[in-house]
Amino acid sequence: MTVFVLVSGPFTDERIWNEVTGPLRRSGAEAHPVTLSREPEADLEAHVEDVVRLLDSLGPQQVVLVGHDYAIHPVLGAVDRRPERVARVVHLDAGLPQDGDSALALVPDPAVHELLGAGGSPGPVPAPGPAQWQRWGSTEGLSAQRLRLLSSLAAPQPPRTLTQPLRLTGAAAAVPTSGIMCTAGGMTVDAVEALVHTGPPQFRKLADPRVGFFELATGHWPMLSCPGELAEVLLRAAAGEGRRLTAPKGESPFLRPFLLDLPESPRVRNGRLDLHLPQMEAGQPACAPRPAVLFVHGGPVPPDLDPTPRDSPFYVGYARCAASLGAVGAVVDHRLHGITDYAQAAGDVAEAVELLRADPRVDPERIALWLFSGAGLLAADWITAPPGWLRCLALNYPILEPLPGWGAVGARFHPVGALRAGGAALPPLVLTRAGRETPPIAATVEKFLVAAEEAKTPVDVVDVPHGVHSFEIHDPTDESREAVTRAVRTVLGHLGVQPERVGGSA
Template sequence: MTVFILVPGMFTGAQVWEETAARLAKAGDEVHTVDLTGLGAARVAEPTDVDAPVDLETHIADVLSVIDALAPAPGREIVLVGHDYGVHPVMGAADRRAERVARIVCVDSALPRDGVPALAAVPDQRLREQMAERGSAERGELPPPVRDEWQRWGSTAGVPAAALDRLTDLAAPQPLGTLLQPLRLTGAVAVPTTGVLCTGNGTSIELVRMLVGMGDPALQVLTAPGVTFFELPTGHWPMLSCPAELADVLRKAAAGEGNRLEPADATQPPAHLRPFLLDVPDLPRERIGNVDLYLPAHAEGPRPAVVFVHGGPVPADARPTPRDWPTLTGYARYAAGEGVVGVTLDHRLHDIADYERAAGDVAAAVERVRADPRVDADRIALWFFSGGGPIAADWLAAPPTWLRCLAATYPVLAPLPNWGLPGGRFRPAEALAHAGALPIVLTRVGLESPEIAATVEEFLAAATGCRAQVEVVDVPNGHHGFETRDPTDESREAVHRAMGRVLGRLRP
């Protein structure tokens, strides 16, 4: 028999699991739902020590008490399931009772790491910063969302109105200590783990695969043999939007089923470091701070420039840094071979919370390029890639006269639902109404992840509505990062077409 222990996320109690728990029980499984101290029904229980702060250790103890109350028996396998914040007490408890736990299931939440508080996973970036400033000694509470604010904590796609009302009515303030106290793991025993990714909240197996391919050592654990993944086409609360489907996935996860990520082939470079698909001139670079210039071989007088802006987030310790990646250097050398200055740069988009800082880095780099006497400051193009796409919103909202063209290749053109970016600054579709006659060249890949593809379609719909000048270059059989992943004639032709469109806007 499988024993499921279901742990809720922020602001919520055991009641969120009711329908999923009922379906698991009907299938013959033993099910226990946990009310974490200070939340759900446990909030009104008689406190044992009114002066004791509620922190992450308190909630780990809550989960441990459920595990310890279960008598060991042959064939009785415990599966710990954590949603959202709930994955942190689940991981802490599994670390201390590894011999009792058969599997951990993370429902639409990242795998916690030793020494990192749950605060790091809070999607609202501004709120995260405010709470971090209060310090770990804070004993206060974070008020629960009102009905229209749940979207700040994750997509509510698929949640019925009545369920959202009940979620709001039963929500409780989250003790700040649970978010600020770092998780401590011994790592002595690796418990098999399954991630249930909710695509309506902006996560998918393909996105995880792309992140793992970036080479971040912290993510390599996701390729371990005991790690599996499932997807659900819904928002952040699948226990409310599709409880039957979630119950089915949990039972499959308990059986060890699911998709697995292949570990990197040590004999081959990761996809983003494979050779560029075109033969381009081997022109030298000139490095100035965080900017590299690729100059035409025999240029006379100031030349136009194309500034290539990489995506991300990219780990701060990634080597080589993006300005040395084959895709960026390939495009820059291609541009220089055509008589314009090709520019690559490094910006500090190391985390979703870094967009403001990265946008500042890009703006400063552009001004440095324009100030170079070898560059025609009145003929500049900006070309954004992948997760760098949201930065384009700044230039669409108020395009300067010297910006002759803006290009974007397999871009993310709206923050994904689980990013939690506040305000409207980094939303290119909204900024597009102010772009005027600025020419835009968009390279779209046919094998894009649905989450990113949806942002591109939103952008194109906005372009139609405001009659923006958008030229689309399609790569029907191309993947995200096709320049190093798909060295086909179709891909090469797409790069030629996109470059031709951009250079055509820079020439007199």
């Protein structure tokens, strides 16, 4: 007999599962919905204990432990303590928190971040009213009556459940998992597989054969919008079904050689910043300071990534490309390790810019910033208040507004919104767009281009029709090489450098 333990997201309790437990039990399974502690002083640890107590109260058989939204945090905490009691963990429209992560990082409502980040001892987070639930996730599939029902089942969320970090020892690493995605929120299994192939290396673990994926064409509360379908999918997950993802074979593609053949260049390290210098300047300051391009890696990336981005062939290749043409190519190792780290990463980039401009080999009035992927959100600061020395802002397959579930990023890092706010004379914008981009990221790029058109801000778009995210390493084709060549020529042209050849290409 399959035994399900069902843990719901913030504000809700066991009653939200009422229409799911019936079908599960009629199939012959046991179903045990959980109500987590609601006392104002309750924290994440208290919720972990709630789940552990229920596991200990059940019979000897293993359970399928389901965590919806926030509840994946106490679920994973409980599995870490009782891995032998759990046959499978199901992430129901939930994230993938790691050790040290707080649930607040995945809260989409910026008002909650303001409330809980205000200092002091904030009170419980008020439960949403019927018109406010969409701030916590897609309400697709919920009628007005269902939204009223959702509110009637809700209670304030104790604040420390959202702010206390999750602590994991790794004891649960061998427990099989399933992911159920509610696609109305913008994330699909195809998008996850694209991240496995083209995103940061940590996503490759999702291609483990013990991990299965499902989709439900509904919003964030499937237990109310399609309870029967959810019950069916939970039974299939318990049986080990689900779509398996594939990962690139061999070593990480981020370790592949750069797609252009480039000469080595002298490298100077200054804190988090590496400078790749034109050959003529080896061993001595330049007679005339050179313009510089600061390449800003994407992310989030794990803090223990080896090699770090500035030592990877990818960013070394871009920097050498700039150096081979007479500019200084610089790379910064910033600390964007999670979606709550954007302010920290922005500070690292600002510090690197100051170090770069202070170097005697660099012309401090001719600087370009080149942002990749998840670092695209950092563009908001430079769009809001562009300094005079910033001669070009380049973006490769960027994320240009927070993705679904990225509410913790905050309003500051919203390039689309910054562009729509206007009021500043912007430097030239160069945007390299992958034709086979993952849909959630592609949507942010299109919104940015619409906002640019409305603001009458020209954007030089370099299209790679057959390219995927990080096409330079995944699709090292003639089309990709031509796109890199064009983008480099364009950026350096805005710095006053007119290269004839790029990386051996005319």
